[in-house]
Amino acid sequence: MVKDRVCVTGAGGFLASWVVKLLLSKDYAVHGTVRQPGDEKYAHLNKLEKASENLELFKADLLDYDSLYSAIEGCDGVFHVASPVPSTTVSNPEACLSICIPYTVKLALVEVIEPAVKGTLNVLKACLEAKIKRVVVVSAGAAVAFNPRWPKDQIKDETCWSDKEYCKTTKNWYFLSKTEAESEALEFAKSTGLGVITVCPTLILGPILQPTINASSSFLIKILKEGCASLENRNLMIVDIRDVADALILAYEKPEAEGRYICTAHQIKLRDVVDKLRSLYPNYHYPKSFTVGEEGMLSSEKLQKLGDEKYAHLNKLDKASENLKVFKAELLDYESLYSAIEDCSGVFHVASPVPLTSVPNPEASVCPYCGINFVNLALLASGSMPL
Ligand SMILES: NC(=O)c1ccc[n+]([C@@H]2O[C@H](COP(=O)([O-])OP(=O)(O)OC[C@H]3O[C@@H](n4cnc5c(N)ncnc54)[C@H](OP(=O)(O)O)[C@@H]3O)[C@@H](O)[C@H]2O)c1
Numbered sequence: 001m002v003k004d005r006v007c008v009t010g011a012g013g014f015l016a017s018w019v020v021k022l023l024l025s026k027d028y029a030v031h032g033t034v035r036q037p038g039d040e041k042y043a044h045l046n047k048l049e050k051a052s053e054n055l056e057l058f059k060a061d062l063l064d065y066d067s068l069y070s071a072i073e074g075c076d077g078v079f080h081v082a083s084p085v086p087s088t089t090v091s092n093p094e095a096c097l098s099i100c101i102p103y104t105v106k107l108a109l110v111e112v113i114e115p116a117v118k119g120t121l122n123v124l125k126a127c128l129e130a131k132i133k134r135v136v137v138v139s140a141g142a143a144v145a146f147n148p149r150w151p152k153d154q155i156k157d158e159t160c161w162s163d164k165e166y167c168k169t170t171k172n173w174y175f176l177s178k179t180e181a182e183s184e185a186l187e188f189a190k191s192t193g194l195g196v197i198t199v200c201p202t203l204i205l206g207p208i209l210q211p212t213i214n215a216s217s218s219f220l221i222k223i224l225k226e227g228c229a230s231l232e233n234r235n236l237m238i239v240d241i242r243d244v245a246d247a248l249i250l251a252y253e254k255p256e257a258e259g260r261y262i263c264t265a266h267q268i269k270l271r272d273v274v275d276k277l278r279s280l281y282p283n284y285h286y287p288k289s290f291t292v293g294e295e296g297m298l299s300s301e302k303l304q305k306l307g308d309e310k311y312a313h314l315n316k317l318d319k320a321s322e323n324l325k326v327f328k329a330e331l332l333d334y335e336s337l338y339s340a341i342e343d344c345s346g347v348f349h350v351a352s353p354v355p356l357t358s359v360p361n362p363e364a365s366v367c368p369y370c371g372i373n374f375v376n377l378a379l380l381a382s383g384s385m386p387l
Pocket residue numbers: 009010011012013014015016034035036060061062063081082083084085115119138139140141142178200201202203204205214215216217
C-alpha cells in the first residue's frame with residue numbers, strides 16, 4: 001500500500017533524483033516533473049527500485065502553470081526542488097554566474113530569476129488549487145548567508161536572510177533568485193494558509209544518480225581542471241546529498257515542522273578540500289597560494305531538533321495516523337497553547353517541568369523530603385542490588 005502521493009518538481013536533477021529514490025523506498029507514490037520526457041537524461045529514474053509501480057513522470061515547465069497543475073493534482077504533498085542552478089566557480093561554489101558565464105542582467109532575469117521566483121509561485125498556486133496538505137520548497141544557504149550586516153562573529157541561523165540589494169550590486173543572480181523565491185514562498189504561505197516549509201541546504205556533494213554533471217558536483221572537477229594560481233580560502237559549508245533528501249522528507253513528515261530550516265553538516269576550508277584532493281589525485285595542477293577568505297558559519301540546530309526522535313513513539317501509537325495531531329506548544333507561549341486547544345471538547349493538562357536528577361551523583365538522587373535514594377531504589381527494583 002502506498003503511503004502518500006507526492007509530486008517532485010525537476011525530478012531528474014541531482015537532488016530531486018535522490019528525493020525520488022528515497023520516497024519510492026518509503027512506499028510513496030511519486031509524480032515527477034521533467035521538461036523533456038523520453039530524454040535519456042531521465043532514464044535513471046525509471047530504473048529506481050519500485051519505479052515501475054510507483055513513479056509517474058509528467059512533462060512540466062516551471063513557467064507553464066497548467067503543466068504543473070496536471071502533475072500536482074491528486075497529490076497529498078509536493079517537493080518543489082526544480083530551479084535553475086547555474087555553473088559554479090571554484091572560488092565561490094554556491095554562487096557565481098558573474099565570472100564563469102557573462103550574464104547580463106536581462107539574461108539573469110530570464111534564465112535564472114524568473115523560473116525560480118515565478119516558477120515557485122506557479123507551483124504554490126497549483127498546490128493551493130489542488131488542496132495540497134504540505135509543500136516542501138528547496139531554497140538554499142544562498143538565501144541565508146549573503147548578508148554583510150550580520151555580525152561577523154555570530155553563527156547564521158534561520159533569522160538571517162541574504163540581502164537582495166547586496167546580491168544585485170554584486171551580481172550574485174543565483175543568490176538573488178533563491179532569496180526572492182524563498183521569501184515569496186513564505187509570504188504566499190502566510191497570506192493563503194498553505195502549509196509551506198522551506199529547507200536551505202548549503203553546498204551539496206555526494207553520489208550522482210543522473211547521467212549528467214550538475215553545478216555543485218562540477219565544483220570539484222573545476223578544482224582539478226582549472227588550475228587556478230590562487231584561491232580565496234573561504235569556509236565551505238557542505239552537506240551530503242543523502243542527508244538533504246532525508247531532511248526534505250523529515251520536513252514533510254513531521255507535523256510540527258514550520259518555517260525555514262538550514263540544512264548543513266560539515267564546515268571545511270577550501271584549502272583543506274584542495275589538500276584532500278591533492279592527496280588522492282596528486283597529478284593535477286592545484287592552486288599554489290590562498291588568500292584570506294570568508295569565515296561565515298551556518299547552524300542546522302533547528303533541523304536537528306526537528307529530527308530529534310524524542311517524540312517518534314507518539315506517531316507509532318495505535319490509531320495515531322487517524323486520530324493524533326501533534327502541535328508545537330510552550331507553556332509560556334499562550335498563542336501556541338491556544339492553537340492546540342482550540343476546537344477541543346476537553347483538556348488534560350499534564351505538562352510541567354520535572355527536573356531530572358543526575359543518577360551518577362547519589363546525593364542529587366536523594367529525595368530532599370523523604371530521604372529515599374532513587375539510585376538504590378532503581379537498583380533494588382532491577383534486581384542488581386540485594387534486598
Ligand atoms: N547542489 C547544491 O549544492 C544546492 C545547494 C543548495 C540548494 N540547491 C537547490 O536544490 C535544488 C536542486 O538543485 P540541484 O543541485 O539538484 O541542481 P540540478 O541537478 O541542476 O537540478 C535542477 C533541476 O531544476 C529543473 N529546472 C530548471 N529550470 C526549470 C524550468 N524552467 N522548468 C522546470 N524545471 C526546471 C531542471 O530540470 P531539467 O532536468 O529538465 O533541466 C533540473 O531537474 C535547486 O532548487 C537548488 O537551488 C542546490
